[in-house]
Amino acid sequence: MQKSKYIKLFPFLLLMSLSSGLLAQETQIVDKLNSIIKPINTLQPDSSFNDIDFLSGILMKKEIIALGEVTHGTREVYAYKERLIRYLVSNLNYKTIVFEADYNGLEKLDDYVNGKIDNTAMSPNYTSLLKWLRAFNKTKSEENKVHLYGVEIREFNSAIDHIFALYRDISQHDKDVLLKIRNTPFDKVDKEDLGKFRMVCTQLPENLQNKMLIQLIDNYYNFIGINSKLGARDRFMAENAIALKESTKDKKMIIWAHNGHVAKMSIDNTPAMGEFLEKRYGDRYYVIATDINKGYVSVRKFIAKNKPVSNWQSLYYPEVNSSRGYEYYFKQCKCKNFILDVDAAIIDNQLGSFLTQPKEMRMIGGLSIPVNKKLSIAKNFNMVVYFDETSSV
Known part of the structure; x- marks a missing residue:
């Protein structure tokens, strides 16, 4: 009788044991992440750089710093990317900034930041950065001014x-x-x-x-729009970025684009721009991705196949509650918002396995879907800037 009871209890006990082991593993990963992450103390672009000055030792010898964005419509991401650009321009002498944007449109913005014109149309998401660059350039000689470029022509x-x-x-x-x-x-x-x-x-x-x-x-039929094929577009963006980089005197460049474009491996079954750049420049190409757990994001809502998408609107994305997602672990860390040096983290065997093993990661573009993509953080990004809760632009 006792043996029969034990046999019946065995699956339950095994499940409890496995669950306990998984929880212990989660705790170990979070504890190790806590030992290496650095808190984000402020989102104010004009604040002191003391908390991010550690970046100088990491980035000093890099030639291309790619600043990725998890979405195109997150206020915190725009603010922090602006702060990083101010740091790279002020402290590390980067003077070329390339955007995932139209070449002709950026030409007018470049004229603005270089004082050639006093007014031009600009997105409010970039107004603060553009005004700061304009003020910065006023104090510099012609050869030390910052210039802006778009990496494609879109229309x-x-x-x-x-x-x-x-x-x-x-x-x-x-x-x-x-x-x-x-x-x-x-x-x-x-x-x-x-x-x-x-x-x-x-x-x-x-x-x-x-x-x-x-x-x-x-590439008219597959270059832009909902049915775009990222492979063709990304290959040409990479070629254009290389041409722009090689035309500059100091050969240093910042790239502002979506995480999916700056990634070092294919995410949509076609090579990303970052894959081409990494093959050409090796470890001189450095990617700082951004990530979010939950919050409001400005997107164009996908209705149904062959139906027009909505205009831009604020949409709420709930927190990640599955251990299949990296954010499930990140949200348990001691800091709500933090910087994770992936290259330093993977030296630890357990964190190396965790960050290399493909998991789901937020990957929201201009559309409301897809929300996540399965990828390896360690194989795609050198650093991750994480925000636990966000607001829309």
């Missing part, structure tokens, strides 16, 4: 306007081709007109901007 109209402004002797035939594209909605341009457009562009002087425009033409 035809501003590029065509730029062609008209630069090349006034263009033939009437070519003008007609460009004007037809200019006056056609972006998603209505047909293949025949696109071919004529490309022919005109190939006859323009060779430079990076014209190269970007031809890239956009060649």
Whole structure:
């Protein structure tokens, strides 16, 4: 009778034992994370850099610092990335900042921060940073001013306007081709007109901007939008970033882009921009990703397949309650917001295994989905800046 009871209890006891072991492992991981994380003391971009001055020893010899963002619509991420840029510019002499944005649009912002124009349209998310860069540049010689660049061309109209402004002797035939594209909605341009457009562009002087425009033409159907294929886009963004970097005097660059673009490995079954950059520059390419647990994020809500997405709106994402996600462990740490030096953490065998083994991580872009992607933090990012709760921009 006793043996029968024991047999019945065995699965329960085994389950209890396994659960106890898993809880102990979780506690060990959190304790070890606590021993290495550094608290984020402030989100104010203009505050003292004393709490992040440890970065100078880590970043001094890097050539590309990629600042990733877990979402495109999180206030805390924008504020902290601005703080990091101010630090890199002020303390480590970075003068080239490249954005996951339109080349022509950034040209106007560069004119603003360099005092060539006094006003231009700008997103409120970047206003504080742009005003600070403008004030910074006022005190610098021409060769020490900070410059901004977009790493892609995203639409035809501003590029065509730029062609008209630069090349006034263009033939009437070519003008007609460009004007037809200019006056056609972006998603209505047909293949025949696109071919004529490309022919005109190939006859323009060779430079990076014209190269970007031809890239956009060649990838018109899969370059941007909901159905974009990141592989084609990311490969060209990497090429453009390399060209921009090599054109600068000091060969140092900051890249502002989504975590998925700056990652060192494929996340969507196609190579990310960061994968190309890591192959070229090795450990001179350094990625600081951002991560969140819960909070409000500004996104365009996905309704259904073949349905239009919503306008930008604030959407709440609940906390991560599954041990399949990295954030499940991060939220248990002693600091609500912190910096994790991944390269230093993986020296410990247990943390190395934890950060290398693929788990889910927040990966929200401009759309409300997907929310998470399975990846290895250690294989993609050198450092993670974590926020437990966020607000939307």
